[in-house]
Amino acid sequence: MEKVNFRIKVLSRHLNQETSTPKFTLESFPCLSYKPPELSEPSAVFDIKEMRKLVDGHNLEDREWLFGLMLQSNLFNPMERGGKVFVSPDHSQSKEQQREITMRRIEYLLEHGVFKKWFTGEGPENELRKLAFSDCIGVFDHSLGIKLGVHLTLWGGAIQFFGTKRHHDKWLKATEEYVVKGCFAMTELGHGSNVRGIETVTTYDSSTGEFVINTPCESAQKYWIGGAANHATHTVVFSQLIIEGKNQGVHAFICQIRDENGDICPNIRIADCGHKIGLNGVDNGRIWFDNVRVPRENLLNSVADVSPDGKYLTAIKDPDQRFAAFLAPLTSGRVTIAVSAIYSAKVGLATAIRYSLTRRAFSVTPNGPEILLLDYPSHQRRLLPLLAKTYAMSFAVNYLKKIYVNRTPEMNKVIHVVSSAFKAIASWHNMRTLQECREACGGQGLKTENRVGPLKGEFDVQSTFEGDNNVLMQQVSKALFGEYVAAKRSKKPIKGLGLEHMNASCPIVPSQLTSHTMRQAQFQNDIFCLRERDLLERFAAEVALCQAQGKSREYAFTLNYQLAEDLGRAYSDRAVLHTFLEAEASVTSAPLKNVLDLVRSMYTLVTLEEDAAFLRYGYLSTDNAAMVRKEVANLCGELRPHALSLVSSFGLPDAFLGPIAFNWVEANAWSSEQN
Amino acid sequence: MEKVNFRIKVLSRHLNQETSTPKFTLESFPCLSYKPPELSEPSAVFDIKEMRKLVDGHNLEDREWLFGLMLQSNLFNPMERGGKVFVSPDHSQSKEQQREITMRRIEYLLEHGVFKKWFTGEGPENELRKLAFSDCIGVFDHSLGIKLGVHLTLWGGAIQFFGTKRHHDKWLKATEEYVVKGCFAMTELGHGSNVRGIETVTTYDSSTGEFVINTPCESAQKYWIGGAANHATHTVVFSQLIIEGKNQGVHAFICQIRDENGDICPNIRIADCGHKIGLNGVDNGRIWFDNVRVPRENLLNSVADVSPDGKYLTAIKDPDQRFAAFLAPLTSGRVTIAVSAIYSAKVGLATAIRYSLTRRAFSVTPNGPEILLLDYPSHQRRLLPLLAKTYAMSFAVNYLKKIYVNRTPEMNKVIHVVSSAFKAIASWHNMRTLQECREACGGQGLKTENRVGPLKGEFDVQSTFEGDNNVLMQQVSKALFGEYVAAKRSKKPIKGLGLEHMNASCPIVPSQLTSHTMRQAQFQNDIFCLRERDLLERFAAEVALCQAQGKSREYAFTLNYQLAEDLGRAYSDRAVLHTFLEAEASVTSAPLKNVLDLVRSMYTLVTLEEDAAFLRYGYLSTDNAAMVRKEVANLCGELRPHALSLVSSFGLPDAFLGPIAFNWVEANAWSSEQN
Secondary structure: OHHHHHHHHHHHHHHOOOOOOOOOOOOOOOOOOOOOHHHHOOOOOOOHHHHHHHHHOOOHHHHHHHHHHHHOOHHHOEEEEOOEEEEOOOOOOOHHHHHHHHHHHHHHHHHOOOOOOOOOOOHHHHHHHHHHHHHHHHHHOHHHHHHHHHHHHHHHHHHHHHOOHHHHHHHHHHHHOOOOOEEEEOOEOOOOOOHHHOOOEEEEEOOOOEEEEEOOOHHHOEEEEEOOOOOOOEEEEEEEEEEOOEEEEEEEEEEEOEOOOOOEOOOEEEEEOOOEOOOOOOOEEEEEEOOEEEEHHHEOOOOEEEOOOOOEEEOOOOHHHHHHHHHHHHHHHHHHHHHHHHHHHHHHHHHHHHHHOOOEEOOOOOOOOOEEHHHOHHHHHHHHHHHHHHHHHHHHHHHHHHHHHOOOHHHHHHHHHHHHHHHHHHHHHHHHHHHHHHHHOHHHHHEHHHOHHHHHHHHHHHHOOOOOHHHHHHHHHHHHHHHHHHHHHHOOOOOOOOHHHHHOOOOOOOOOOOHHHHOOHHHHHHHHHHHHHHHHHHHHHHHHHHHHOOOOHHHHHHHOHHHHHHHHHHHHHHHHHHHHHHHHHOOOOHHHHHHHHHHHHHHHHHHHHHOOHHHHOOOOOHHHHHHHHHHHHHHHHHHHHHHHHHHHOOOOOHHHOOHHHOOHHHHOOHHHHOO | OHHHHHHHHHHHHHHOOOOOOOOOOOOOOOOOOOOOHHHHOOOOOOOHHHHHHHHHOOOHHHHHHHHHHHHOOHHHOEEEEOOEEEEOOOOOOOHHHHHHHHHHHHHHHHHOOOOOOOOOOOHHHHHHHHHHHHHHHHHHOHHHHHHHHHHHHHHHHHHHHHOOHHHHHHHHHHHHOOOOOEEEEOOEOOOOOOHHHOOOEEEEEOOOOEEEEEOOOHHHOEEEEEOOOOOOOEEEEEEEEEEOOEEEEEEEEEEEOEOOOOOEOOOEEEEEOOOEOOOOOOOEEEEEEOOEEEEHHHEOOOOEEEOOOOOEEEOOOOHHHHHHHHHHHHHHHHHHHHHHHHHHHHHHHHHHHHHHOOOEEOOOOOOOOOEEHHHOHHHHHHHHHHHHHHHHHHHHHHHHHHHHHOOOHHHHHHHHHHHHHHHHHHHHHHHHHHHHHHHHOHHHHHEHHHOHHHHHHHHHHHHOOOOOHHHHHHHHHHHHHHHHHHHHHHOOOOOOOOHHHHHOOOOOOOOOOOHHHHOOHHHHHHHHHHHHHHHHHHHHHHHHHHHHOOOOHHHHHHHOHHHHHHHHHHHHHHHHHHHHHHHHHOOOOHHHHHHHHHHHHHHHHHHHHHOOHHHHOOOOOHHHHHHHHHHHHHHHHHHHHHHHHHHHOOOOOHHHOOHHHOOHHHHOOHHHHOO
16 A cells, blocks of 8 residues: 555656656655656747748758658658657668668659759759758768768769760769669778878770770779779779880779679679778778779870870970879869768757757755756856857858859869868868767767768768868868968968958957957957968978978978967868858848857857867967856856747758657657567 | 889888888878887886886786787687787677677676685785776777676675675675676666656565555656666665655665576566667666566665564665765775776777887988878877876776775765765866877777777766766766865864865975976875865855855755866876875886986976966966976876887786787778688
């Protein structure tokens, strides 16, 4: 009877939970129940749809259509948890299973017209639609995005950019329709970042009009070639080209590697790269070429050609420039990496923040109620600055997309620099965000089905592929150095790369910061510009000093890697802030503008707090740094009521978040287990 | 003929590579060959065996024996790569396969006497032997370590520490011999860190002399219970104990969950926790108790008991103290987490540093040879400070082991604080090190068989289990605060937790640092003590201020989380440095001492460089911070020649590193593929 009474007490407490103050003392323990944050949180003070439009930037209807398409098929692994359906790839499958289902998903998207006009369409609108599709696909699964990207962007892009009409006519439609499946054989076992050093060798046989592609040694085997292990029928091969005994440098050739039955072609050997910590839906493989012969026409000849009788012909005499022209199209890879990193961070944040609005732990007064995780100042400090940075970087990658789809040859340099910088900071930001989100979800962050944890393994590759992030940062600084030195030499104002602010006098930061000042765009811009300007001047001075001591310029860069990396960050942050201000300028709604002001201040001030360069180089006094730190804490409190609306504005369908973002009590109920 | 000549040229270059300067220009591309770092690196200037003894600290022969035992069995998944055998768990297997092989490995270790005298042995030597075994097992696989730890440390430890003679007699030998398989049911779906809030309820039925354990609601289901999903036969259940209608707080009970056939017992329901991003060799499960009856004797009654007629009896009247007594044994979990984190970091570093001594990329002069990765200052800066920190933390965890195995009740507090601090910083350090090592290996760091990447997923759990690291740091600061306030109040000198330095006058840091000063133990100790002292005083002042404003002490702690976390780090770093100095004091060999001096200076100075607190709170002027940064770069250059010897001194058998640490050209050769 005592037990019955106890159960009744427990039950009645449970049912009355809405009205009574929950108490977690030694005396009482009401059962926890899940309350959707939509019911417990303040309603949005701004128009979520409008914010979403700003954040996604373009092609909203196309996005909805593609999300819907994925939700309609069992191929996308729907699972029911706590009364809702979720889709996400099953990362517990073997690599063989993951590869096959990824290919089936591609076929499904193909059948439903997702790749229609991929190459045969034209203009920035067509490109933006492709990028929107790429965003949505990446939200579902990075493997799917990468496997598509290898075929469409790398293989297809190589045909498009390195090839000429004869290649376009023959391959682009076939690529769009997946009549051929392409891969991109650039990296070798011995050479990754240093493409120029690759060891594959191609010679020309004028007696047959064929190129002969060869892997002369084990370190020259092609490595990490996505699509090569199972599905690709063709590849673009990068190789040194030897004409009349002279090495003309790296060139690209089309080569078939599998026949129509999927059997490996003669003189091609292929092996698997094996299991990886993520991206197991991509069949990375290794390729050896044993004097494989391809027709002369298979040279992608946009910058250089070989005549039938074996003469090397090129419009670009300088081998360095020729090589640079080859690498330029890789930019599109960096654009999609940067964008997909930010969408991945959104999945993590939306999941972790929603969970933190429904999960309680500890109380701060004896016998007081347990506190929502996001009501702890420390939990706010963990997640809300990352939320603000994700907003800032959304605007940044939208800008990158915009300049990319509207590119002209004159913009190559700026696109190269911006895409390198944003690829590095976006992928770093994503990894950091996912780690923080996984920890903020506690053990639930480790469960594969909750998405946050596995995304770490899936996206880790982004820090090193298409350029190690640290190396990219150094490259950015070298480019800034080049602009700066050229302007000094020509005694003209600096123009380009956003460095124009250096033509004005150096901004002055108030000696005593106030909350008001810190929230002004003027101050925020000034201090970011101040840092960039000073670091560029220091970097240039240090490099000059090394050169004066007789060191090579390249070695001088190498020695000053710390300044180079600090400068790379300074450039990136300033560029991100500019895109934020530009995005804000387009907003007319006052409530939206007010929240964006908060978000922008958080982005800027947390950057000031976290990058020790501001203290190290004296851009902030210790007093001002203390003010900044206090202001970040204040901003955490001010952003807290908007947390739910801000993640809702990401526009991610519920089904693409982790189940922990919703009714996790019900999702874990015994009754759910029995379904 | 031209091609033949070319091949001959290539081959002859290849064969002559030892003597000719390799050139990577447009004109020549000799094939890369692998040269073991042992042949290319300077030989060790100190005795590697002696260093290893210092770093491993104890039971070297036992370690060799256990490593050998694992190498002798096919259960440990030996694979041949590049002419060497490697062992590591196959993380590409399904969770079911990983769980079963983990259990088979345990049985193998059991049969070979690894757990003999685990509980029936006595004294610090026995405990150190156990810890040495745990180190080696963790080097092979974290899942194996955790699955063993749940049974031996958590289940066995609970019997040992919470139980009395009747439990010891009945269960300890059976546990050591795996006659029973135990698990540890503390965490629930609704309550992880906040154990006090758990909702499982136990009542006593004096008519039958039984306890009745019940899961009153879904949020009370036991969650993450290692061993529960497949193998455990028994569990310790943590539950609120209700006696005569009064809740006496959390108590622990023994409960059988599976019978001798492995079938789940009546009134027990069990479900799987599902696939995780790592540790899939551990069968984490969920348990519901449906008014399960256990004999009165199953209460683990070291601090409280219930008489046959249902009276609650306890020697500790204060429920808070009683609760604390329950949590104390969790300390041993934190000890092994801290230690295993450092061994994991060693696997990552030994692999990445060896690879960086054999892999080249780019050149810094036109047509110059490609440079070894570790000869780039930036690559040194990425890896060598982490190497120094790993050394420092090795000494720290050895100290932790020492105080743990020699513990007395008076040392409970210090062990609690040290183990919390070291668990947090060691697991953070490990995750950061693994990430850096994975990136330093480029794509190879992502290959499962190379170990570095997968270790990230396997060890990620350490940041949050047995206490979220951020929360642990706050707890450390609260303990320091308690000591400080008590000393102030009693007007006696501070004694304990290493805070005695605060009784002396505040150390003074020279206004102009020199290289000489920065490398002195005196300066290093002074500046670490200065930071700890100042942060503790600031923290106490801020908490007092909040309390004066009427806030609860707990809420005051919550608001000052940033200071608390800064202070937790300051305490930890200072404590680590002290263990380093203590370890160094035992060294008599001058060459060993010299290298340790360098390593310690690197550890200290990189901490000064990386923790912005030194600038933020003014412990370092910007000038001095610049000096520190320069000195870290100098130390990178000075440690570079010792890199190989320092990782060799970790004493990890080659077979336990990733294959990428050895002949990766041969390991990837086509001929290897055919085996």
